[in-house]
Amino acid sequence: VDPIQGGAGTSINMNANEVIANRAIEILGGKLGDYSLISPNSHVNMSQSTNDSFPTALRIAILSKAGNLLQATEEVEKELRLKSVEFDDVLKMGRSHLQDAVPVRMGQEFGAYADAVTRSIQRLRQACKGLLAVNMGATAIGTSLNADFTYVDQVIRKLREISGIDLRLADNLVDATQNTDTYVELSSSMKNLATVLSKIANDLRLLASGPYCGLQEINLPQMQPGSSIMPGKVNPVIPEVVNQVSFQVMGNDLVVTLASEAGQFELNVMEPVIAFNLLHSINILTNVQHIFAERCIRGITANREHCRKMVESSVSIVTALNPHLGYEMSCAIAIEAMQQGSKVRNIVLEKQLMSEEELDKVLDIYEITKMGIAGKEFLAKPNEKI
Numbered sequence: 392v393d394p395i396q397g398g399a400g401t402s403i404n405m406n407a408n409e410v411i412a413n414r415a416i417e418i419l420g421g422k423l424g425d426y427s428l429i430s431p432n433s434h435v436n437m438s439q440s441t442n443d444s445f446p447t448a449l450r451i452a453i454l455s456k457a458g459n460l461l462q463a464t465e466e467v468e469k470e471l472r473l474k475s476v477e478f479d480d481v482l483k484m485g486r487s488h489l490q491d492a493v494p495v496r497m498g499q500e501f502g503a504y505a506d507a508v509t510r511s512i513q514r515l516r517q518a519c520k521g522l523l524a525v526n527m528g529a530t531a532i533g534t535s536l537n538a539d540f541t542y543v544d545q546v547i548r549k550l551r552e553i554s555g556i557d558l559r560l561a562d563n564l565v566d567a568t569q570n571t572d573t574y575v576e577l578s579s580s581m582k583n584l585a586t587v588l589s590k591i592a593n594d595l596r597l598l599a600s601g602p603y604c605g606l607q608e609i610n611l612p613q614m615q616p617g618s619s620i621m622p623g624k625v626n627p628v629i630p631e632v633v634n635q636v637s638f639q640v641m642g643n644d645l646v647v648t649l650a651s652e653a654g655q656f657e658l659n660v661m662e663p664v665i666a667f668n669l670l671h672s673i674n675i676l677t678n679v680q681h682i683f684a685e686r687c688i689r690g691i692t693a694n695r696e697h698c699r700k701m702v703e704s705s706v707s708i709v710t711a712l713n714p715h716l717g718y719e720m721s722c723a724i725a726i727e728a729m730q731q732g733s734k735v736r737n738i739v740l741e742k743q744l745m746s747e748e749e750l751d752k753v754l755d756i757y758e759i760t761k762m763g764i765a766g767k768e769f770l771a772k773p774n775e776k777i
Contacts, residue, residue: 394667399660400445408435438538443529463680468508470688475502482756483698491707511584518577526567532657533565571651582644589637592630612690629687636679643668
C-alpha cells in the first residue's frame with residue numbers, strides 16, 4: 392500500500408484489518424478469506440474508524456522513534472560540549488558579515504553551537520508531549536458513534552501496556568479528530584533542529600576551508616578522497632550531508648504545514664502525507680546526527696597557533712581601545728594600521744597614547760574575550776578628564 396494515498400488512511404487501515412482478520416481465521420482453523428467467521432469490518436474494526444485508528448497508530452509510531460531522535464541529538468550536543476571545553480584556550484578572530492569583528496575563544500563558538508542544540512532538544516521534547524493525547528474511540532468525526540465507553544477506556548489502557556508509552560485519551564475528541572496542529576509542532580521543532588545543524592555545518596565547512604588558501608582554523612576528520620580528478624583533495628563530506636538532510640527536513644516541514652492547513656470540517660484527509668513526511672524527517676535526522684557526532688565533531692582538531700597568529704595580526708583588536716581612547720581616535724589608529732600594514736599596538740606606542748603596561752592588559756586577547764572592559768583599571772577617573 393502506497394503511504395501517500397487518498398481516503399485519510401483508509402487503504403492502510405483496511406489492509407491491516409484484513410491481515411488481522413485472516414490471521415484470526417487461520418488460528419480458528421477456518422479458510423482464509425472466509426469473512427463470515429471473522430470480518431475485517433464487523434469484528435476487527437468494531438468500535439473503530441480509520442479516522443481514530445490511523446492517527447493513533449501514527450502517534451505511536453512517531454513516539455516510538457522519537458527516543459532515537461532525541462538520543463542522536465543529545466549525542467551531537469555532548470560532542471559539541473566536549474569540544475567547547477577542549478577549545479576554550481584557542482584564541483581566534485570572531486567574524487560578523489564575514490569580516491573580522493573582535494576576538495573570541497573557539498570554545499565559546501562550540502559552546503554556542505551546543506546551547507542551540509540544547510534548545511532544539513527542549514522543543515522536541517515539548518512537541519512529543521502533545522502527541523501523547525490520542526483520539527482512539529472518536530470513530531468517524533469525534534462523536535464516538537458506535538464506540539462503547541468500556542471499549543474506549545480499555546483500548547487506551549491496552550495501548551499503554553503494549554507500547555510502553557504514556558498515552559491518554561484526548562480531552563476533546565472532535566478537536567483531536569479534525570486538527571493536526573500537534574504534527575505541525577513536531578515538524579516545526581525538527582525544522583528548527585535542522586536549521587541549527589545546517590548553520591553549524593556551514594560554519595565547520597568555512598572554518599576548515601583551505602588547507603592553504605582558506606581559513607584553516609580547524610581540521611575535520613578525513614572521510615574519503617574528495618575528487619576524481621584533483622589528487623590529494625579532501626572534502627568536508629559529513630557537514631555537506633548534514634546540510635542536505637537539513638534541506639530535506641525543511642521541505643518535509645512545508646508539506647506537513649500545507650497538508651495540515653488543507654483539512655476541512657471534521658476531518659483532515661491529508662494525514663497520510665503528513666505521516667510520510669514526519670517519519671521521513673525523524674529517520675534521516677536520527678541517522679545523520681549519529682554520523683555527524685561520531686565521524687565529524689568528535690574528531691575535529693584546532694590549529695591553535697594559526698588562529699592566534701591571525702587574531703594578533705588583525706586590526707580589529709582596536710575595538711578594545713574604544714573605552715580608553717574613544718571611537719574616533721581608535722578609528723584613526725585602525726585606518727593607519729591598515730594603510731601602513733602596521734600593528735595596532737605599535738601605532739599606539741609611537742603616538743604615546745598608552746604605555747606598554749596598559750597595552751599588555753588592554754590588548755590581551757584572552758581578556759578581550761571576556762565580558763567587560765579590558766584594562767578597566769586604567770580608565771581615567773571623571774575628575775582626571777576635566
